[in-house]
Amino acid sequence: MPPRKKLTQPTIKGAASELAGLPLGPGRAKLHAETLEGLVSEIARLRDLPLKEVEPAFIYRPIEPRARRSK
Amino acid sequence: MSEITELSIAQQAAAIKARKISPVELAKAYLARIDAYNDKVNAFVTPTPEIALKEAKASEAAIMRGRWQGPLHGIPIGHKDLYSTKGVRTTAGSRLLKRHVPKEDATVVARYKAAGTVLLGKLNTHEFAYGPTNAESCFGPSRNPWDLSRFTGGSSGGSGAAVALDLCAGATGSDTGGSIRIPSSACGITGIKPTYGRASRAGIFPLCWSMDHPGPMAHSVEDCAILLQPIVGQDPRDPTTVDRPIADYRAALRGSIKGLRIGLPKHYFYSRALPAVEKAVLKAVDVLKSLGASVRVVNIPHIDHAAAAAVTMYLCEASAYHDDVIGTKGDAFTEQVRLFVELGNYVPAKDYLHAQRFRTLLGREIAEVMETVDVLALPTLPITALKLGQETIDIRGKQDGVFGSLIRNTEPFNLTGLPVVSVPCGFDGDGMPIGLSIAGRPFDEARILRVGHAYQRVTDWHRRRPKL
Numbered sequence: 001m002p003p004r005k006k007l008t009q010p011t012i013k014g015a016a017s018e019l020a021g022l023p024l025g026p027g028r029a030k031l032h033a034e035t036l037e038g039l040v041s042e043i044a045r046l047r048d049l050p051l052k053e054v055e056p057a058f059i060y061r062p063i064e065p066r067a068r069r070s071k
Numbered sequence: 072m073s074e075i076t077e078l079s080i081a082q083q084a085a086a087i088k089a090r091k092i093s094p095v096e097l098a099k100a101y102l103a104r105i106d107a108y109n110d111k112v113n114a115f116v117t118p119t120p121e122i123a124l125k126e127a128k129a130s131e132a133a134i135m136r137g138r139w140q141g142p143l144h145g146i147p148i149g150h151k152d153l154y155s156t157k158g159v160r161t162t163a164g165s166r167l168l169k170r171h172v173p174k175e176d177a178t179v180v181a182r183y184k185a186a187g188t189v190l191l192g193k194l195n196t197h198e199f200a201y202g203p204t205n206a207e208s209c210f211g212p213s214r215n216p217w218d219l220s221r222f223t224g225g226s227s228g229g230s231g232a233a234v235a236l237d238l239c240a241g242a243t244g245s246d247t248g249g250s251i252r253i254p255s256s257a258c259g260i261t262g263i264k265p266t267y268g269r270a271s272r273a274g275i276f277p278l279c280w281s282m283d284h285p286g287p288m289a290h291s292v293e294d295c296a297i298l299l300q301p302i303v304g305q306d307p308r309d310p311t312t313v314d315r316p317i318a319d320y321r322a323a324l325r326g327s328i329k330g331l332r333i334g335l336p337k338h339y340f341y342s343r344a345l346p347a348v349e350k351a352v353l354k355a356v357d358v359l360k361s362l363g364a365s366v367r368v369v370n371i372p373h374i375d376h377a378a379a380a381a382v383t384m385y386l387c388e389a390s391a392y393h394d395d396v397i398g399t400k401g402d403a404f405t406e407q408v409r410l411f412v413e414l415g416n417y418v419p420a421k422d423y424l425h426a427q428r429f430r431t432l433l434g435r436e437i438a439e440v441m442e443t444v445d446v447l448a449l450p451t452l453p454i455t456a457l458k459l460g461q462e463t464i465d466i467r468g469k470q471d472g473v474f475g476s477l478i479r480n481t482e483p484f485n486l487t488g489l490p491v492v493s494v495p496c497g498f499d500g501d502g503m504p505i506g507l508s509i510a511g512r513p514f515d516e517a518r519i520l521r522v523g524h525a526y527q528r529v530t531d532w533h534r535r536r537p538k539l
Contacts (some may be wrong), residue, residue, distance in 0.1 A: 012417065014208060015416065015417055016413075016416060016417075019416070020416035020417075021253060022397065022398045022413065023400065028413075031410065032410075032413065032414060032417070035414060036412060036414050036417055039382055039386070040377065040417070040418075041415065042379040042382070043379050043382065043383050043422050043426075044420065044422070045376065045379055046376060046379055046380060046383070046422060046425040046426060046429055047421075047422070047425055049373060049425070049427060049428075049429060049430060049432065050432075051428040051429065054428045054429075054431045054432050055428065055431060056424050056427030056430075056431065057281075057427045057428070057430035057431045058281060058430050061310055063275065064152060
């Protein structure tokens with residue numbers, strides 16, 4: 001996988017308005033980009049772990065219909 | 072200081088059962104302390120004196136009729152303001168919920184009611200439990216009773232301060248990245264995060280569904296054992312709760328720890344700890360050794376990635392939970408919580424799934440370690456309580472962020488769901504408490520409680536009280 005590029009304010013602004021539906025003002029986009037860069041660079045390291053044969057840690061429990069109340 | 076508030080829950084229960092003290096007398100003693108000291112620490116955000124006296128009178132009447140219900144009957148406690156309390160304001164520390172009055176109790180609250188506890192009020196929390204300091208709350212920060220200029224730790228900061236200062240006999244907390252253990256350590260009290268699935272999350276505002284754990288906080292392990300008992304077990308309102316055998320936790324405290332095998336995960340858990348913290352924790356481990364335990368260093372290969380996985384979980388799950396309001400009422404959140412909620416919008420779904428896969432990997436690696444040892448011993452926090460507002464700290468010549476440092480040692484056990492008890496084990500040079508964590512195998516709360524109790528039988532850190 002090619003290395004991730006550094007987050008920019010236009011990317012954040014686009015993702016906020018076009019994907020998340022939460023448009024941002026310029027000041028807020030700067031804050032998001034700066035704060036997120038450090039977090040995302042750590043999060044992206046998870047992609048390099050030996051996880052190929054590892055399933056995610058959640059199990060879906062099929063939901064039974066409620067028992068009919070007796071009158 | 073009123074003497075009966077200095078007694079442990081175990082002692083109070085024995086005195087109530089023997090009719091040497093009355094629940095009304097006990098409730099009044101705590102209410103007097105809340106009146107005298109709560110303004111200094113900002114622990115109770117909604118005191119409920121009328122309810123307390125009403126419940127205490129009912130307890131007293133029942134006991135006089137010979138209907139003593141057990142060791143929590145007539146014991147005054149507080150609930151973190153994240154727990155729904157029927158008819159009592161529940162805010163989650165947020166302006167968004169400042170007038171929210173639930174119509175139903177959280178399962179844990181209902182179970183404590185059924186056990187006969189007396190409700191003194193609701194306790195301060197970091198807004199929606201989304202932070203480890205309790206600095207961000209619509210009521211203002213809770214303050215550490217050992218030094219009022221410092222944070223209590225969070226998110227269950229009100230619970231930590233209230234128990235430490237004997238404003239209640241015990242309290243509930245909730246723990247998503249360490250929120251029971253962090254304030255327990257920072258305020259010099261004991262707290263247990265049981266195994267994920269052991270106690271019901273129903274009726275508690277979620278931060279991160281897959282990592283939220285309810286649990287009790289008190290001065291001693293024995294008191295935590297008493298408080299844990301009624302809240303464990305399956306709950307139809309929470310599908311993650313499981314039907315597993317439940318020990319008699321107080322009875323399990325008896326017996327020695329001779330032959331116990333302790334693992335020290337030196338890499339990661341000790342490597343970024345302040346020297347004073349490491350020294351106190353290793354001294355505590357020596358105490359356990361003197362009681363017959365053996366100690367060996369263990370290694371968890373991919374532990375360094377725990378923080379990245381945990382932050383992925385918080386960002387994604389919390390943002391999903393608050394998605395209906397963040398766009399329209401973002402201004403109502405405190406700035407830090409708002410920012411964290413908004414940042415969850417940018418994490419790719421594949422990274423959330425990588426984090427979930429990492430949880431499986433980490434769980435396997437710790438299980439492998441747990442085949443060779445019975446418990447892990449580690450510093451609850453790498454640091455102690457710092458000044459409110461401090462954002463970084465020098466640890467061994469490197470600056471660490473305070474938020475990251477506070478959750479570093481606790482969040483691996485939220486990712487893996489393992490049970491952990493934190494006990495006080497000393498003080499740093501500034502007189503701030505230090506905590507030792509004992510982590511165990513899934514659903515083996517009885518063993519970690521026994522280890523903690525063995526430690527508290529021969530030490531007195533849990534009996535120390537802050538002087539205001």
